[in-house]
Amino acid sequence: MVVNTEVNIGVLKLNNPVLVASGTFGYGDECKEMVELHKLGGIVTKSLSLNPRIGNPPPRIVETTGGMLNSIGLANIGVKKFIQDKLPFLKSIGTSVIVNIAASSVDEYCMVLSLLEEQEGIDGYEINISCPNVKDGGLSFGTNLSITVEITKRLRSLTTKPLIIKLTPNVTKISDFARAASDEGADAVAVINTLVGLAVDIRTRKPKLSTITGGLSGPAIKPVALAKVYEIARSVKISIIGIGGIMTAEDAIEFMLVGASAVQVGTANFIDPSTAVKVADGIVLYCTQNKIDSVQKLTGAMQY
Amino acid sequence: MVVNTEVNIGVLKLNNPVLVASGTFGYGDECKEMVELHKLGGIVTKSLSLNPRIGNPPPRIVETTGGMLNSIGLANIGVKKFIQDKLPFLKSIGTSVIVNIAASSVDEYCMVLSLLEEQEGIDGYEINISCPNVKDGGLSFGTNLSITVEITKRLRSLTTKPLIIKLTPNVTKISDFARAASDEGADAVAVINTLVGLAVDIRTRKPKLSTITGGLSGPAIKPVALAKVYEIARSVKISIIGIGGIMTAEDAIEFMLVGASAVQVGTANFIDPSTAVKVADGIVLYCTQNKIDSVQKLTGAMQY
Amino acid sequence: MIQILSRVSNVRSISDNIWAINLVSPEIASIVKPGQFINVKVSESYMPLLRRPFSVQQVNADEITIIFSVYGLGTALLSKKRPGEILDIIGPLGNSFNTEDKFDTALLVGGGIGVAPFPFLTSILKRSTKNIITYLGARSSTHVITQQLENVKVATDDGSMGYHGTVVDLLRKDFSGSQYGNPKIFACGPTPMLRSISKLIQEIQVPCEASFESAMACGFGICQGCPVELVNDEKKYALVCKDGPVFDIRSIRIPYGS
Amino acid sequence: MIQILSRVSNVRSISDNIWAINLVSPEIASIVKPGQFINVKVSESYMPLLRRPFSVQQVNADEITIIFSVYGLGTALLSKKRPGEILDIIGPLGNSFNTEDKFDTALLVGGGIGVAPFPFLTSILKRSTKNIITYLGARSSTHVITQQLENVKVATDDGSMGYHGTVVDLLRKDFSGSQYGNPKIFACGPTPMLRSISKLIQEIQVPCEASFESAMACGFGICQGCPVELVNDEKKYALVCKDGPVFDIRSIRIPYGS
Ligand SMILES: Cc1cc2nc3c(=O)[nH]c(=O)nc-3n(C[C@H](O)[C@H](O)[C@H](O)COP(=O)(O)OP(=O)(O)OC[C@H]3O[C@@H](n4cnc5c(N)ncnc54)[C@H](O)[C@@H]3O)c2cc1C
Ligand SMILES: Cc1cc2nc3c(=O)[nH]c(=O)nc-3n(C[C@H](O)[C@H](O)[C@H](O)COP(=O)(O)OP(=O)(O)OC[C@H]3O[C@@H](n4cnc5c(N)ncnc54)[C@H](O)[C@@H]3O)c2cc1C
Ligand SMILES: Cc1cc2nc3c(=O)[nH]c(=O)nc-3n(C[C@H](O)[C@H](O)[C@H](O)COP(=O)(O)O)c2cc1C
Numbered sequence A, B: 001m002v003v004n005t006e007v008n009i010g011v012l013k014l015n016n017p018v019l020v021a022s023g024t025f026g027y028g029d030e031c032k033e034m035v036e037l038h039k040l041g042g043i044v045t046k047s048l049s050l051n052p053r054i055g056n057p058p059p060r061i062v063e064t065t066g067g068m069l070n071s072i073g074l075a076n077i078g079v080k081k082f083i084q085d086k087l088p089f090l091k092s093i094g095t096s097v098i099v100n101i102a103a104s105s106v107d108e109y110c111m112v113l114s115l116l117e118e119q120e121g122i123d124g125y126e127i128n129i130s131c132p133n134v135k136d137g138g139l140s141f142g143t144n145l146s147i148t149v150e151i152t153k154r155l156r157s158l159t160t161k162p163l164i165i166k167l168t169p170n171v172t173k174i175s176d177f178a179r180a181a182s183d184e185g186a187d188a189v190a191v192i193n194t195l196v197g198l199a200v201d202i203r204t205r206k207p208k209l210s211t212i213t214g215g216l217s218g219p220a221i222k223p224v225a226l227a228k229v230y231e232i233a234r235s236v237k238i239s240i241i242g243i244g245g246i247m248t249a250e251d252a253i254e255f256m257l258v259g260a261s262a263v264q265v266g267t268a269n270f271i272d273p274s275t276a277v278k279v280a281d282g283i284v285l286y287c288t289q290n291k292i293d294s295v296q297k298l299t300g301a302m303q304y
Numbered sequence C, D: 001m002i003q004i005l006s007r008v009s010n011v012r013s014i015s016d017n018i019w020a021i022n023l024v025s026p027e028i029a030s031i032v033k034p035g036q037f038i039n040v041k042v043s044e045s046y047m048p049l050l051r052r053p054f055s056v057q058q059v060n061a062d063e064i065t066i067i068f069s070v071y072g073l074g075t076a077l078l079s080k081k082r083p084g085e086i087l088d089i090i091g092p093l094g095n096s097f098n099t100e101d102k103f104d105t106a107l108l109v110g111g112g113i114g115v116a117p118f119p120f121l122t123s124i125l126k127r128s129t130k131n132i133i134t135y136l137g138a139r140s141s142t143h144v145i146t147q148q149l150e151n152v153k154v155a156t157d158d159g160s161m162g163y164h165g166t167v168v169d170l171l172r173k174d175f176s177g178s179q180y181g182n183p184k185i186f187a188c189g190p191t192p193m194l195r196s197i198s199k200l201i202q203e204i205q206v207p208c209e210a211s212f213e214s215a216m217a218c219g220f221g222i223c224q225g226c227p228v229e230l231v232n233d234e235k236k237y238a239l240v241c242k243d244g245p246v247f248d249i250r251s252i253r254i255p256y257g258s
């Protein structure tokens, strides 16, 4: 049986539903020797801000049970250098290119997006309003409904390209934020960014991250991410991109069954940069074994 | 060096800072053959409601990476049977007895507490406003600030015994809820109850729990729990009891360093019912090795 | 019920994908009853986090034996244990088969790895004067484990050994022919097998105790995680780990699914 | 940089709590340079989740060797690998020591397991006509690993072997006496050692390349998790896994703590 692997995220058509998540695959070129990049459903870039950001002081990484905390602090080369140095390669791969934008003000989001609008080869934008590791913007945006509305509205007015709002799980009711994004015309929500977490070194009695708290990712958070996708799927109609602890095709299929149209692989890339390719293959195998002719049919197919 | 292990939770004095968490140690008698119960800092009972509750249909348990989801649904014998059948044994142990109360209405909380007030041998109450697995009450209380205020106020007026409000992590800003509890006169907050999570069986395409979502516990959630305790410690003065993924003395010490005065061991009891006793011993060893003469001094001692 | 560090004295493969482990534990060996189980910490890390329950398959002096099929991570880790290693176990857990009520013929009916408690049950039954007949169902001949069992009758799904069909069909056939004298059925196996036995019982009206499984967090009654639904009981649920795993099959509403 | 399944050909304990593993990997062996490392998947479960980085200690034909001390869960699991097992590794990673610039005497200064990259570095240096002198610091004599090194001078914390004191004190002492002809220091070891070398360098003005460590999530430049702070550089940070692990010691602001 031939399985149709194409999925639609609003107006965005992906070759397959498995993307790599922002901040976990650099700008795509770092892995070119190891990964068959054209087999990815899409690449979401590291979050880009208007100017380069140096990021937070070390230590930025701690391993936890089944997961990790990070406090990178959006270290990135800035949108201009990205356009110059990274976009040409990304365009050449033959997979969808989603540029992730982070900013400290609504205006900065708009400026970054406007600069990107002048470029060709960008298939969509993912708006990070949910980074827990920066002082300005980040979580203070993603946990505030009216700012979420404003950011979505302003960016929507600037582009007709697919607009994806990336939500934080660190809220009481994530579906309110998904509805806000939906109401303002976003094509999709990406769910979830990391959970706020902390770890202490009891020997030195210091926090294990320089910023004290960081963002928790990896298989440990998968059940939480699935619950958030499920909550949103029951309350909005726009597409959902599921993220959180995906290591295997089985994990990705869980996300699709609860309502995701596509998924992103994050932390798993650090362990095996070809995870997303393997996950995409595994989804096809599952569909074949279960006589499902299109991966789209998995979305929301949980029986209950 | 002799280490003073006593800690104070408001007016409640505990022999040592390590309790067993509600719902993870039954009513204390089930483990009497295996655990040196008198060495526990305290026993928090399974949540008790006015009438017995049969709980949710199976399956109620799923293992996840570094954690588990449960959907017990507050199955319990009801407060009257508890008083008759379980309290006498609990009183005889020689450790602090904290009765955890869950209810579907503010009145029910009050009724249960009033019945318990007539009894001797109860050292305090822990109020579960944060169970994610019941339709009525539970999370709908714990995520609502004004109900949190009302429950605390009403119960405070009924008892002078230590009153502990158990908070849910499934909110945007847990310190708001801690402050509400503090303002209404609670002696302490217990932090955290489980995170809402979900798991799907991709073979049957059904949720792995009968209630679809459940509560995530175990070492996977420890970083989140530590971040919540830290957030609260910076904003309220009342005592904090830290809970979430504690498996070892090291874990417990992390909670104390970020601001907890005591801790509760939950899921770990299922794997080793003597965990809390071992954790208490391990804390003393750490204090000895670090020349700390009182475990109280660990509270909030993180260097940053 | 005790928690104890027990030494592995033997690990061996006894059939296709089936392993047996002997554990030195005089404390448990001296008190365990057939149908009871132990809960084994299979990993030193938190993966898997929870213990894994296994029926006691046999008792020999100081040692107890468990047998298991490699299913997921937990049983895979267990199959790699080596003699001399120490396992943290809790047991004996649960109730047990009642071997002392009034019956003359014990019919042991097992499906797949459900045969696990039968060698020990057989040893105990042999102390009395009861007849023992053992019905085993398996996918195919390589999955049949007949060791330490009495009067074994086999049914295989693929017909590669014994009766071609399910073990319950074989049992029904035998009942439709001659009758066993004053029989009692002891059943252990996958849920679908228990469901068909339950149906058969209604037809033939023979007492039947069955061992049930459930996902378990604790195994000793503190988590409330392992309910089975009771038929016509106001309590509604019983716990597999404490009230079971052995129940009168008529008292349980057997769930659908595997 | 490739990701590859590599066969373990040998595992052995080479000293107190120190293990060596040989891995068959012609692809990596043929291109790796001294100072580079590989990132090893130590577990088949998610615990530990992340790979563990290890310097390439030596290269022999198709094989590379890593040595490590058992520290936490990851290295404990690694020490239990057996010949024939397959490990998923990524490498070679990072930059390397520069052995080709103008110096006549290579001073290899290692503390503890920091000796790891030196045997391979020594092999490469021996291809030239440079002098090689190796300074090793360790807690005590049982922790000293001198295999495959040249002209070894030892310092131990407890004085049980060689100089009684730190390896940097020994080096300072030697410098205060005679001078080495046109020397260059190659350093690898714990942060406090690197900090004292850095101080010594300011006194004696000798070029020094040092290998730095950092917690790592990926090891190949995509997570931004492994920065070291640069001295007077607008970029502020460099990545240990990609820009390093080898840096001119003067370019790095060495952090406090271990
Ligand atoms: C009282 C009792 C006695 C048992 N006796 C035996 C025995 O003698 N021999 C034997 O081979 N097996 C026995 N089992 C089943 C055995 O416990 C499971 O095969 C084992 O837990 C699987 O673990 P795993 O890590 O290999 O698989 P996992 O990776 O955990 O996958 C296990 C799968 O089985 C399900 N599962 C997990 N735990 C259990 C459980 N306790 N019961 C049923 N399903 C479960 C999970 O939902 C999951 O889908 C018994 C179970 C119970 C409850
Ligand atoms: C480039 C590089 C090369 C290395 N080469 C060697 C070598 O040749 N031999 C050797 O024995 N060790 C080497 N290390 C250190 C080695 O990676 C750590 O000892 C190992 O990761 C510890 O893992 P564990 O699971 O045993 O300990 P864990 O249980 O993970 O505990 C590790 C402790 O060390 C810290 N840690 C974790 N990862 C690292 C890391 N990558 N670097 C420093 N600290 C870490 C953690 O914060 C934690 O406190 C190297 C590290 C780097 C970065
Ligand atoms: C090291 C690291 C860096 C990250 N950087 C970003 C980022 O720049 N922008 C963003 O939107 N998300 C970022 N994330 C979040 C991931 O994209 C993803 O939402 C999260 O890690 C959960 O998925 P996972 O469990 O598969 O990793 C980062 C995550 C990690 C672990």
Ligand SMILES: Cc1cc2nc3c(=O)[nH]c(=O)nc-3n(C[C@H](O)[C@H](O)[C@H](O)COP(=O)(O)O)c2cc1C
Binding pocket: B021, B022, B023, B024, B046, B047, B070, B072, B074, B100, B128, B131, B166, B192, B193, B194, B216, B217, B218, B219, B221, B243, B244, B245, B246, B264, B265, B266, B267, B268, C217, C223, C225
């Ligand atoms: C099976 C199970 C049952 C629980 N029942 C209750 C309960 O009845 N009342 C309550 O307040 N918390 C209950 N909890 C929550 C725990 O008390 C604790 O807050 C949570 O599990 C986090 O701690 P842990 O990670 O150490 O388990 C339960 C948790 C589990 C796993």
Ligand code: FES
Binding pocket: C215, C216, C217, C218, C219, C220, C221, C222, C223, C224, C225, C226, C239, C240, C241, C242
């Ligand atoms: S498994 Fe915990 S009560 Fe049965």
Ligand code: FES
Binding pocket: D215, D216, D217, D218, D219, D220, D221, D222, D223, D224, D225, D226, D239, D240, D241, D242
């Ligand atoms: S470890 Fe990921 S960038 Fe260095």
